[in-house]
Amino acid sequence: MAEKKKPTAAASRGRRGRASPGPNPIDVHVGHRLRERRTILGLSQQEVGRLLGVTFQQIQKNERGANRMSASRLYEAARALDTTVQYFFDDMPNDVAAYGHKHIQGLAEGPVPTYQIDPLVRRETIELVRAYYDIEDRKLRQNMVSAIRAIGSNSPTALARPRRGRPVGSTNKAKKNAK
Secondary structure: OOOOOOHHHHHHHHHHHOOOOOOOHHHHHHHHHHHHHHOOOOOOOHHHHHHHHHHHHHHHHHHHOOOOOHHHHHHHHHOOOOOOOHHOOOOHHHHHHHHHHHHOOOOOOOOOOOOOEEEEOOOHHHHHHHHHHOOOHHHHHHHHHHHHHHHHOOOOOHHHOOOOOOOOOHHHHHHHHHH
16 A cells, blocks of 8 residues: 655745745735725726736736736736826735735744735625715715614614714703713
8 A cells, every 4th residue: 555645845835935925925915905996996807807908817816916916017906007106005904014014024923924804895885886876866975874874773683783973862952061
């Protein structure tokens, strides 16, 4: 009976000779910013792929951070999406930036952090905002916001998270009366 061979150290490192527990957080951040910009402009992955001369599958991989974007591809993406190269690195969380610095020096410790996409840059949020501003009647828009808040306040997760803004029942009159 043949015995199983243990993977060698080189085989466990993956591509480019580095340990690869998942996508590099910097690549993930750049991918999120690519998706954000594409969505803001209302472009599909296929349209962006056509602008950059790649397939939509490549754009998907770039947006997930699974494939890195070369410097020239990043430059082309910035031009095609009418932004700067810096845009893709803006708003990078400190721990992501520190992760890259630690790996350059070879001092990385612990597991690769995972990141949630900011709900404000998700496609459904942007579509909702666009549809909201397509409503010309201001009063109707305000009624829609009230209805959405009412629906949201009845969800099980709404009870577990704090509300933004003033606490319920807090008014300017109550503040004046307290003085």
